[in-house]
Amino acid sequence: MAVSSQGLTFTFGGTTLSVTNVSVNETQDLIDATDLGVAQNSRRIYVGGFASDAEVTIEYFGDLLTSGTSGALVIAGPIAYTGTATISSSSVSASVGDLVRGSATFRVV
């Protein structure tokens, strides 16, 4: 069932940001465990359970967030996600006739 994005709140370090876009990406390292016993034309075998990564990217209205800052990250509403995160990259832009817009990427531990 489709769910509207509207109503989502994003809080980092106790501050709620005026976000316009939120993406949560999780990756899991997989080891290729295929051996010579694999049947002809069958799929490779992967084994998981190793190191994983979680990354959150946002676009928002507001000033620059300082890279390297850590804090509690809380996403609530249509997406629920929490963790302790550190800002790995951030940028801010201003242009004629427009609002000040920022973007940031968080690494979640």
Add this chain to the structure above:
Amino acid sequence: MSHPATPEIFVNHRLNSDPDIVALTGYRHYAIFVPKVGGELPFVVYARKNSSGEDNLQRGPVGLPQTHLQISSWSEDPEEARRLGDLVRKVLDGRPGVVGDATIVDIRLVSEADDFVEPQGAGAQLPLAYEVRQLYQVRWQQ
């Protein structure tokens, strides 16, 4: 009593406050349409062409909507229409400010064109009228 917070109130106040503009128009600055009585040339007419706003995910509108206002300076004399248009630009382009509760954070001219109307049929007794039509982008506090 404070003014309602609209860019039209801001524009009207700016036009009424400029003695050079008032000397030409006699305070004939109209929103949307020109009245049938008292609407002699020259005059200025302003109207919204469109408005848009920015939303965030949390609560929708973030404020500071953007409105495009068309401001037309009319006269029987093309040189006078041009002079009136130049005066309007002088008091509005890049001149944000506050009037009553209307806070204009950004106002800038985005286009300008000359035009004229030659009345036909029932309006044929009316004079040929020249227009300097300007479009302003206004970002304001709602």
